Amino acid sequence: MTTITAPTTGPAANVRSARRWLALSVLALAQFLVVLDASIVNIALPVLGEQLGMDTAALSWVITAYVLAFGGLLLLGGRLADRYGHRRIFLIGTAGFVAASALAGLSVTSGMLLGARALQGASAALLAPAALALLTHLFPDTKDRTKALGVWGGVAGIGSAAGVLLGGVLSATLGWQSVFYVNVPIGAIVLIAIPLLITRDTVGARGKLDIPGAVTITGALVAAVGALSAIEQVGLTHPLTIGLAAASVVLGVAFVVVERRTAAPLVPLEVFRNRNLTVGNIVMLLIGAAMVALFFALSVYMQAVLGYDALATGLTQLPLAGALVIVAGIVPAVISRIGAKPTLISSLAVLAAGLVWLSFAPADAQFVTDILGPSILIGVGMGGAFVTTTQLSVDGVEGGESGLAGGLVNTSQQIGGALGLAVLGTIASLRTEALLDSGVAAPEAITDGFSWLFLGTAAVAVLAAIAAGFARKS
Template sequence: MTTIAPPTIASGTAPRSTRRWLALSVLALAQFLVVLDASIVNIALPVLGQQLGIDTTALAWVVTAYVLAFGGLLLLGGRLADRYGHRRVFLIGTAGFAATSALAGLSITSEMLLAARALQGASAALLAPAALALLTHLFADSRDRTRALGVWGGVAGIGSAAGVLLGGILTATLGWQSVFFVNVPIGLVVLVTIPLLITRDASGARGKLDVPGAATITGALVAAVGALSAIEQVGLVHPLTLGLAAVAVVLGTAFVAIERRTREPLVPLGVFRNRNLTVGNIVMLLGGAAMVALFFALSVYMQSVLGYDALTTGLTQLPLAGALVIVAGLAPAAIARLGARSTLIGSLIVLAGGLVWLSFAPADAVFVTDILGPSIVIGVGMGGAFVTTTQLSVDGVEGGESGLAGGLVNTSQQIGGALGLAVLGTVAALRTDDLLAAGVPAPEAMTGGFAWLFAGTAAVAVIAAIVTGFARKN
């Protein structure tokens, strides 16, 4: 059985709470904001595009603008939290997220909306790694921390469920603007309660921030996510795609060179000697690719092929999210009995099986007979995989680098999501085009493309299981 070592926390530097489980619930509420935003916006995209006059191709930038800022700034956000205080940076990120959500809801042009989405992503890049760092500080004991991560994973499932359901209800009744406004009261609750539950950070910054490293890695990540997103929108060999990829490689290389010479690096490269952390981030990269592509495809498939409205689409995704919530709560017991890696491998195999099953859904699918079963299996696999991967990603991390670990795992998820949406979305589009060229009716052609996408996500889950199985333990 894998032994999970708690993070080392320097005496007197970690935020503390006498009501840590209540504090966890509020931290999880902030994580709920980030998860909710992703799923709730997907449901609203078709209506949003019609009302603001955004075509289908440009509509992808509503997602991409958020992902670019979020994925590009996560490592910097995590390191800022380590330097200037996890609670302080968490509250700044939460306030920014609530304010920019309100700005997005007030948007009257596509340009205003895209700017607000980018600012939302930047705020989330401060919020997410700081929240995970606070969790690891509050729960140093391995058993309690595993239970806390189970709650964390369950909240992610609740966020997905609430997102698809609220997205449908709010879009149908109050308009697309309400899917952004809903973040504001939740953010206010978090901002009021966290200072009452978690003590202040130690005053003052620790050391000097690695500005050259921060600039190069942020630029490299933004360029990489932009290149991946551009693949789907303009093609693999388009000058924009190739140019962004080249910039990402150059800046990434410069970042590694800077980190090797800097006395106080933004990302100490030695952190990757922690094999559990490395495996956790690789699996999160692959898992993010599968999850983002899956949820995007499901929303489009149900609305464009099956003819469901936004509300019905939200309701049909509840079984998946419900299964995820239940299994996330049970995952800590499985980790304690079987070990983290065995639990993760089993979860990934279950996830792959559900995705293969879903790939056989026809163009005239009936929800109860064709979609419900695979949705539940997928939720079971995702619930176990999410909790266990997060556990590995923060396993044994020093207290002064917990924000960095949170930034790394969230960065892996975002980069993986952009990669999955770009590559698997392109595969689906090419398959659909081939079928249309062969004279296949549009609904069947689109279904054929989605079948390839679902099968591709299953392959990604299998690869993640193989990586987990063959990687050596610490």
């Protein structure tokens, strides 16, 4: 079985809770909101755009503004949590997320909405790594932490799947504003409960903060996510795409140079000597790439091709989400029996099989015969993969770097999501355009384009399984 070393040092080493499983449920609730908000807006975009006067290009920034801020600031957020206290930074991030969500729901102009989405992403970048760090300290025992991380990984997967479901239900019944307002009461519960459930943590060393490292890595990640988003919006060879990609490379190189020379680096490069942490982040990047592209394509396919409304589209995700929940609860026991590495590889194989099956869905697909089976397989694979990958990503991490580990795995998921949507979305779009130009009817052309996308996500899952093979033996 994979050994997950209990933290012994760092600002949160003294964090305690007499009701730690209840505390875990509250932390997981906050993480659920963070993951959910990356996708819940998708179905509401058409109505939102009509009411706020936003064209297609502007609407894409409703998603991009959140992802840019979230993905770009995660590593800094993790380090701030290690430095100033995990509970403190978690509460600051949650408060900012609640305020930004309310602001987004109140938006009357596109600029107001985009600003609120960027603030949501920045707040999530503080919340997410701090929450995972708190979890690792609340459960120092290997067996208990395996169960806790099973819940955590399951929540991450459920949040991705539930975005389409809740987005459809809320936007169809309560209006587009409700996809933002739903965060407010839930976030308020988190803000009230956590101080009651988790003791105040101590702070880390107050030495000089690695400002050059923070600036270069944040700039590199923002430029990278921006370049990937620009591929979808303006094309691979557009000057904006090329410029952002070049800036990301230059800033990334500068970051490595800074980290090698500074006495107190933002991201100690030695952390990547931990093989399971490195493999876990690579796998999470690939899973994020497959899942974001999948849920985007499913949402469009159900509505544009099969003619489902927003509510029906959301409800079709129930079997996938249900399978994921069930498997996430079972996986910790499976890991204890056969080990993390075999569990992860098997889960990714099931995921790839479900995605290949889904690629055969026709333009006149019936849900029960063509969509239900693949959805269940995908849910099973996702449940196992998210739980196990999260465990690998914090394997052997000491207390003083638990926030960093949380920032790394969340960054991998966000960068992977942007990469998958840009690359696989472009492939699907090019295939659809080619078929339309040759005279193929729109439903069949769109379906075939998405078939290529689903096959692409299956290939990514296979690559993730290959990467998982390099994990340390469990």
